Amino acid sequence: MDIEGFVRQAIKQNDEKSVETSLRDKILEYKNINPEQASKMAFAVIEEVKNTLTIESHPDDFLRDLINYPKADVKMGEIGVGSRGEGDFFVHRRIADIVSSTHTNAFITPEAQDDGGVVKKSVGSNDIYVTTAVDGIHSRLSEYPFLGGFHVARASLRDVCVMGADPVAILSDLHLADDGDVGKLFDFTAGVCAVSELVNVPLVAGSTLRVGGDMVLGDRLVSAVGAVGVSEHPPTARKRAEKGDVILMTEGSGGGTITTTAIYHGMFDVVDETMDVSFIKASEAISNAGLLPEVHAMTDVTNGGLRGDAHEIASTTGVGLTVFDDKIRELINPKVLEMLEKLDIDPLGVSVDSLMIIAPEDIAEEVKKAVSGANVDIAEIGYVDDTGKAKLIRNGAEEALTPLFREAAYTKIKKVVGDTTPEDFEIMKEKVQNAALAAIKKKDDVVKAVREK
Structure with missing residues (x-):
């Protein structure tokens, strides 16, 4: 449970005391602590959220824009992000638009919507193609870390292989929520390393953090595994x-x-x-x-x-x-x-x-x-x-x-959720498009401001 998200929503419609009481009870559902400690946690979260909301009255327009994000008013589930369908593809193309707006050079960019990205580097008289890919753990495999690690590692390596590159390294980014058993970290890593050993590609780097730090209760596991590959010929x-x-x-x-x-x-x-x-x-x-x-x-x-x-x-x-x-x-x-x-x-x-x-x-x-x-x-x-x-x-x-x-x-x-296209899909697409354009403008403004410092 995202307790910061709960407070941000609840504080708009309820008085602080009732929000604090409700949050305390939710914390006690997850944590084996006394009610007094849970109340202190709830109070601290509410105070932190209230402080962030004061940005709306800050006199610096640039700072307000920097901290706030362009809202699409379209939820992830509504447009099907992560559900590998028409809505998901549309959002991924907008992400590619943002990447393309940087005008940085790559041989294969996200705009191609390919399995991996590729950069071309000249080493002496030879051209080397470096392929990278990253995949996230299947969301429903949080309770089965080994299987999650095994399959996401395999997926990332596949994305490198299909670009015609020889995989040379694996990277792991692992996030476990505050109440998760540390054993999940080890089981997930073992799953990744099983693939690593089977295909003789080393796991060389990674990061391990908590999901949302102190702000997320529960034991949800989320992670990603990346892979790097090289080839001396253009990608497939x-x-x-x-x-x-x-x-x-x-x-x-x-x-x-x-x-x-x-x-x-x-x-x-x-x-x-x-x-x-x-x-x-x-x-x-x-x-x-x-x-x-x-x-x-x-x-x-x-x-x-x-x-x-x-x-x-x-x-x-x-x-x-x-x-x-x-x-x-x-x-x-x-x-x-x-x-x-x-x-x-x-x-x-x-x-x-x-x-x-x-x-x-x-x-x-x-x-x-x-x-x-x-x-x-x-x-x-x-x-x-x-x-x-x-x-x-x-x-x-x-x-x-x-x-x-x-x-x-x-x-x-x-x-139950279904796979039919929503009647307002075209409206959602327009809102998402506008949010992506706003994100590009924000990026351009920040880059300009940093360069002018």
Whole structure:
């Protein structure tokens, strides 16, 4: 529970004494302390929040703008941030706009909406491409730290691999709320290190803090794992896909999303299916065969499933993708597919953690040989055309392959929330756009002020 957030909201509508009493009771629900100590904590939080509110009457406009943030009046859940659907993609593109406004140079920027970012550095007469990626732990794996650490480390390394880079380092940023058991830190780190050991990539740095410091009660775990990779050839970015290319996909057994689905539906035997590093083995096989420079693009089937990835590739590159439903289903782990179908979850709308490779036909054949040689299943699932659209062929009929407003609902709570597009989505988009533009202006004003000091 965010007690600072509670006070900021409650103090607008209630007298201080009632807010203090209510907050004291909430603190006692979480902490084994006496009521007097809880009252002191509540009083301190209220005083701190009241002090921050005085900024509204400060005479310095610049200082007020610096401390306040541009409000969109659109909540994260309302527009589906983190839910890997249309709303999430829209917000991520606005974040990319802010990054692009800095005019700093990168070979692959967030504007490309690719799996990782890339900078190009010249070392003597050679060009070196440095790829970085970061992924956050699945929010529903807070109570299962090892699984959370394992899957987020794997996800971050995947994002580096699909850019055609050899992973060389892992970084971990770990946050555990005030009442969390320290054992969660160790279990999470062990999960990350299990992947590190399996793929021989060292965990070299990190940070460990409390979620919100003293302001958040409970034992919620949130974290991110980053990865760094290097290569001597240009990245296998989405923008390199060309008409006539073949689309390949490896077998997918899922990661954090599938693990979460299995745990919260009591289908625990499926969890074991996700515990592998075949994705990275496939990437290594392509690299070891010397095929990466010839592969046009690679991505992992994660954000919003194949629906989301295909749509994003088409929208950011201008090419079209046609894929076949039956070929895709054959490459989803049988136990995972059985679970998804039993729970009425669209296999094309969730992260199955397959590797998708786009390459010229002759190179695709060599890729299949290399990946199969690493004991990873791989097959052709479609082709690239020039339609600019993502299409699915199902039972001989063609249909648009478009992302839902949120990724396919894979837990009961997600089914309650739903995946339909809100009626006011266009209004929300405009508000979010305005907030992003305001953030860019604020950044520009602050940079100008600092430079003029």
